[in-house]
Amino acid sequence: MRKIKMIVEYDGSNYHGFQSQKNAHTIQDTIENALYKLTGHKIPIISAGRTDRGVHALGQVIAFETEAKIPSDKFYLALNSVLPEDIRILNSKEVETDFHPRFQAIKKQYSYYIYTKDSGKTFLRKFAWCNSEPLNIDDMIKACKQFEGRHNFLSFCSSGSSVKTFERTIEVCQLQQKNAYLKFDIKANGFLYNMARIIVGTVVDVGRGKIKVNDINDIIKARDRNAAGSTAPPQGLYLMYVEY
Template identity: 45%
Template sequence: MRHIKLVIGYDGTDFHGFQRQKGLRTVQEELERTLTSLLGHPVSVKAAGRTDAGVHAEGQVVSFWTSCPIPVERLPIALNGLLPPDIVAKEAKEVSPDFHPRFDATSRVYRYLIDNRPVPAALLRRYAWHIPEPLDVEAMRSASQYLIGVHDFASFHASGSDLGSTVREMKRIVISKRNGIISITLEANSFLYHMARIIVGTLVEIGLGKRHPDEMREILMVRDRSAAGKTAPPHGLCLMQVKYGRRRSYEHGEIQNESE
């Protein structure tokens, strides 16, 4: 049996999230069904993260076991001939038996897009949150710096998950604006349920002048979800990359960097 690491991208618009749900179309269900058909045996995948309904991905990482002898470099091409058009297999590698796409990850990178023009772009309606009122990007940048480092992000944690600790490390937040499109990149060791979207929703309120940038520090300190802004809609969010540290990843013992 071989243990395979697969990087995939998907348009989350028509999916009820990544995780398999009975009677609903999900990324996991489509991927496992296609892998089972291609490889000739039942396949179950593990993922780096479970994106919500409507959230997209460019760099989701999954792993699975197979006894099929198909060359690993041919897997993405073969899969893309069978997958629905809103899922793309990008890269496959053979990894060690103990590799886990979630627990071995050192950080995740998400990007949120905002169309900040009076008239929205029709082709971005699935991938960017349209906010016609001008946003103060400098105020948003100033506020975001309070979140860098190791903090208790309970104020940015939606109810409904069973996680214990709400302490996370925010490694960076980069906010840029070009031709009316605002891009917010967030990298953390891991994210709480709806954490990225609640942070974006709070930054938008600051950008609209409804809150002062310094309020972000107070929101963080009170550890109360009601203190933060509303949850940004899912369609602007995309899982861009999952990063891995230096580890023994291949069964033949080669040491390599697994950062994507």
């Protein structure tokens, strides 16, 4: 039995998130159906992150075991031939049989895009948060920096999470303005449920003047979801890469 690791890119617009659910169209089910079509076997896959409905990925990582005779480094091409166009496997390779894409991940990076212009929104409505309200970008850039370091991020975790520890280390939390886009890059050793989207939503509330830059530390210390800002919508979020 070989274990195969794959890097997966997907447009999450038409899916109810990554994780398999009853009566819902998910990325996991779609990939598992494709593996069944290809190999004739039901092969469960494990992912590095369970992205929400409407969230995208450029570097999701999945792994699974298989007895199929397809060469490991060509497996992605075979799988792409039976996958829909909005899910693409970028590469595949054989890994140690104890490899676990979620438990062994040491860092993850998410990016989040806000599109700030009115014209062109039609094309970006599923791929960015289209938000043309006036925002104080300098304050937002400063606010981002407050998130860096090791903190208890309970204030930035939606309910429904089953984790027990809320300490995470954010290595990079930065915002750049690029033409009509605001691009957030958040790199951490782990993310709580909705953490990236609540950080972005809170930073946007700083840009709106609803929250002060200097309040970010108090919001972190509060360990209370109600202390933080809104949750940014899913379509701006991209799982960029996972480090092992």
